[in-house]
Amino acid sequence: MVPRVLLNTAQVPDGGELRLLQRGAEFSIMLGANELMNSRLSGSEEALAEMACDRIAGRAGARMLIGGLGMGFTLRAALARLPADAEVVVAELVPAVIDWAQGPMAALHGDSLTDPRTRIVAADVAVPIAEGGWDAILLDVDNGPDGLTRTANDRLYGTHGLGNARRALRPGGVLAVWSSAPSKPFVRRVSEAGFAVEEVVVRANRGATKAGGARHIIWFATVPE
Secondary structure (H helix, E strand, O other): OOOOEEEEEEEOOOOOEEEEEEEOOEEEEEEOOEEEEEOOOOHHHHHHHHHHHHHOOOOOOOEEEEEOOOOOHHHHHHHHHOOOOOEEEEEOOOHHHHHHHHOOOHHHHOOOOOOOOEEEEOOOOHHHHOOOOEEEEEEOOOOOOOOOOOHHHHHHHOHHHHHHHHHHEEEEEEEEEEEOOOOHHHHHHHHHOOOEEEEEEEEOOOOOOOOOOOEEEEEEEEOOO
């Protein structure tokens, strides 16, 4: 069996250490004993982008904000669906994750980072949210509303953060939130913030042939027209 090799580590602001590991052609990013992402399991991250793109299809000059670069699955899926006049801003809190995308995982990211529609910013996603004028905001931050990495991420998923997201979206805009598990309290907060909420269950590995396998949750919260 090919062993895992530790390639690099990075501190997460206000909590924990990320570890980038490689086994053959497979990459994983760990936080303690928890695997946050794996290059073999991209299905739900791609679905996050694809379903969000479907919900804003036909908008001229669509502006999409993605919270969290990770392994770039969401970014690449968005670029594959969005037209040439779109703009995609990716906010990544940990600068080392951007370095990993340009270094050891460059082949995995392909040309997505240099696509003319893409802008990568090393910042908390709350910063570009505040800019406003977004057609879609995609949050793949931590493990969802009940995150593992930063307690500060709670402000994205709490009442105040959801209110900020709603004000930052254009009429008919969509807030799409990825999560590793369901959360009834979060759904209630989203509804109370004035969104229409849809919950979708997606498979982590689309290529799996068995009925089993991990399932993830995506919420699509739409601002009324």
